Amino acid sequence: MTGRVLHIELRRSIASWLGAIFLVLTLGLCYGLTGPWGKGSGAWLAQWASLAQWQRYFLDFTWPAVFALGAWQGSRQRRSTMDELLSATPRPAWQRAAVLAGAAAITLTLASLVFFAIGAVQVARSTGYFTLGWLPTLLVGILAVAAGVVAGMGIGHLLPYLVTPPLVGVLGFGLMIAAQWTPSSPVPVRVQLFSPVLPGAATAFVTVAGSVHIGQALLFAGLAASGFLVSVVRGVRARIASVLPLALGVALALAVLPGRPATAYPADPGAVALVCDDHGPRVCVTRAHQNLLATLAGPGRQALARLAVLPGAPTTVIEIPDSGSQYVSLLPRPGDTVQVDLNDHETRYWGFSRLDPATLEWSMLLGAGTEPCATVLPPGAGPDADLLARVIAASWLFDGGARPVLADDPALASRGPGFAQEADAAEVALLSLPRPEQVRRVAAVRQAGLTCQGDPLALLTRGSAFR
Amino acid sequence: MLYARSRRLGVAMAAMAGSTVLLGVLGHAQAVPVGSTLSVTVASTGLMGVNAVLDRTASIRWPPRRAAHLIGMAVLAGLAGLPAAVPPGVVARDALGQAGLAGAGVTLFGGSFGWCLPFAALVVTYLPGLARIPVATWLAQPAGSTPALVAALAFGVIGLLTYSAIGRGRV
Numbered sequence: 001m002t003g004r005v006l007h008i009e010l011r012r013s014i015a016s017w018l019g020a021i022f023l024v025l026t027l028g029l030c031y032g033l034t035g036p037w038g039k040g041s042g043a044w045l046a047q048w049a050s051l052a053q054w055q056r057y058f059l060d061f062t063w064p065a066v067f068a069l070g071a072w073q074g075s076r077q078r079r080s081t082m083d084e085l086l087s088a089t090p091r092p093a094w095q096r097a098a099v100l101a102g103a104a105a106i107t108l109t110l111a112s113l114v115f116f117a118i119g120a121v122q123v124a125r126s127t128g129y130f131t132l133g134w135l136p137t138l139l140v141g142i143l144a145v146a147a148g149v150v151a152g153m154g155i156g157h158l159l160p161y162l163v164t165p166p167l168v169g170v171l172g173f174g175l176m177i178a179a180q181w182t183p184s185s186p187v188p189v190r191v192q193l194f195s196p197v198l199p200g201a202a203t204a205f206v207t208v209a210g211s212v213h214i215g216q217a218l219l220f221a222g223l224a225a226s227g228f229l230v231s232v233v234r235g236v237r238a239r240i241a242s243v244l245p246l247a248l249g250v251a252l253a254l255a256v257l258p259g260r261p262a263t264a265y266p267a268d269p270g271a272v273a274l275v276c277d278d279h280g281p282r283v284c285v286t287r288a289h290q291n292l293l294a295t296l297a298g299p300g301r302q303a304l305a306r307l308a309v310l311p312g313a314p315t316t317v318i319e320i321p322d323s324g325s326q327y328v329s330l331l332p333r334p335g336d337t338v339q340v341d342l343n344d345h346e347t348r349y350w351g352f353s354r355l356d357p358a359t360l361e362w363s364m365l366l367g368a369g370t371e372p373c374a375t376v377l378p379p380g381a382g383p384d385a386d387l388l389a390r391v392i393a394a395s396w397l398f399d400g401g402a403r404p405v406l407a408d409d410p411a412l413a414s415r416g417p418g419f420a421q422e423a424d425a426a427e428v429a430l431l432s433l434p435r436p437e438q439v440r441r442v443a444a445v446r447q448a449g450l451t452c453q454g455d456p457l458a459l460l461t462r463g464s465a466f467r
Numbered sequence: 468m469l470y471a472r473s474r475r476l477g478v479a480m481a482a483m484a485g486s487t488v489l490l491g492v493l494g495h496a497q498a499v500p501v502g503s504t505l506s507v508t509v510a511s512t513g514l515m516g517v518n519a520v521l522d523r524t525a526s527i528r529w530p531p532r533r534a535a536h537l538i539g540m541a542v543l544a545g546l547a548g549l550p551a552a553v554p555p556g557v558v559a560r561d562a563l564g565q566a567g568l569a570g571a572g573v574t575l576f577g578g579s580f581g582w583c584l585p586f587a588a589l590v591v592t593y594l595p596g597l598a599r600i601p602v603a604t605w606l607a608q609p610a611g612s613t614p615a616l617v618a619a620l621a622f623g624v625i626g627l628l629t630y631s632a633i634g635r636g637r638v
Contacts, residue, residue: 036595061593065590076579166511
């Protein structure tokens with residue numbers, strides 16, 4: 001019998017439309033627009049965890065609509081006085097409400113799963129790193145959406161007016177925008193985490209803390225319970241009492257949710273772990289990028305061979321997780337290692353087009369095999385003296401100055417015509433020196449890159465650390 | 468008087484007052500899109516009568532009356548921002564465009580879903596991929612932005628024409 005009622009509700013109510021609208025909106029957003037979800041090593045189709053986190057990010061734009069449409073369903077029930085008709089039947093009110101809420105929850109769950117499955121097909125092709133870390137992110141997201149529609153129905157039932165859906169939709173969206181995660185936001189992190197929205201995976205190496213999942217699950221379970229109770233109980237007192245589960249959920253969530261962004265989105269130790277190739281000089285990549293080990297090994301060994309002309313040359317290539325350019329100054333820099341950040345915003349800006357062997361090898365030689373010491377200015381920001389020294393060292397190592405400095409990196413040519421000319425002039429000056437002095441100066445650039453002290457351009461053009 | 472009551476004028480006025488308070492409290496230009504959407508979406512539920520069949524039997528010429536209703540709604544929503552410390556030009560532009568979208572929404576989807584289009588316009592404003600396209604994010608553009616003004620005028624005219632000529636949808 002319940003099955004038949006469910007079938008009727010699926011056809012009669014907004015439930016099927018809700019699932020379809022939700023799915024179409026989410027797919028349209030991520031495939032139709034370009035946004036932060038397509039960038040960096042944490043792009044939504046790059047890793048399993050990224051896919052689940054970006055799916056939560058899209059709730060920013062779909063959750064208020066689900067909430068408002070739930071409110072429409074709840075208010076229509078009351079306005080059309082269908083409840084009165086149905087209350088004449090022997091079936092208890094909670095069963096009817098449960099079947100209706102269940103119908104909406106089923107279609108929304110299906111829509112979420114279909115979206116995840118569509119993304120998963122592409123993620124499975126692009127990464128070899130698989131854990132079940134994405135599962136709680138996805139499940140809490142589904143719970144949040146289901147709680148949204150049930151809470152909407154509750155509010156619609158409580159305030160059965162035409163204006164209720166737009167009112168709650170616009171207010172809900174306004175609140176979610178206001179609570180959005182930004183480092184400078186005045187809203188405390190705990191309160192920001194009340195939103196079903198997650199900020200999206202910045203890199204492939206972050207995950208969502210278990211305390212966030214638990215706190216949000218408690219909160220949304222409370223919201224769903226309150227929404228459901230409001231639509232079934234009668235009488236003012238009972239209605240006031242039905243807010244209790246939500247209050248309990250909020251209190252528990254406040255106790256459980258972490259208070260700092262770094263605790264809420266910690267590093268994923270599994271993704272950071274190294275996978276190494278020891279057939280020859282050692283080349284390692286992070287486990288998140290283990291598919292790229294073969295791609296990186298050839299150019300990495302080539303780069304090591306070219307660096308061997310320097311005294312105290314490095315013997316290992318290791319991929320370091322990209323932790324954002326503001327942390328480069330904190331990076332430990334061992335002298336026997338060439339560190340590679342595949343998303344360092346300099347030349348290796350993550351993208352499959354930039355993984356061809358020649359580009360990779362050239363970019364590993366930048367700064368004679370070192371990472372930049374300061375935030376690299378974005379392309380178009382004008383010349384950057386440190387970058388100039390780094391590319392000249394790379395060109396000297398790569399082809400001994402046989403070709404123009406930027407021949408192998410058209411992306412850097414966007415720093416203006418003066419940049420390429422200055423680089424070529426400085427390289428010609430370097431090549432005019434005796435060979436041992438050239439080696440000494442390039443080695444000094446590597447030392448400056450390892451210690452982050454001294455001016456690499458002055459070291460290269462004058463042989464001393466001062467200009 | 469009856470017309471005013473049947474078109475939920477009271478609720479609409481309350482929403483506009485609420486939006487004024489919201490803008491006044493926040494006092495920030497970023498609150499304008501939310502405030503104008505709030506007043507217009509709530510008022511849009513009044514764009515349909517209680518009973519369309521009954522309305523059709525009345526020997527009134529509906530198109531001018533519907534046009535007047537929509538224009539009045541835009542003007543009031545625009546005035547709602549005046550007491551707050553936000554640029555009045557932006558409020559007026561947003562109110563005009565959103566009122567037009569509400570009219571088009573009511574024509575397309577009926578009175579209880581007329582809010583869909585202004586609501587969608589609000590959501591689109593905050594989509595990260597569209598931040599550089601002023602026509603798409605017209606609600607949040609600064610005062611004096613020509614593409615935003617053109618978008619608002621276009622939505623206003625389209626909404627006015629469709630709503631006054633056709634009226635509420637049959638959904």
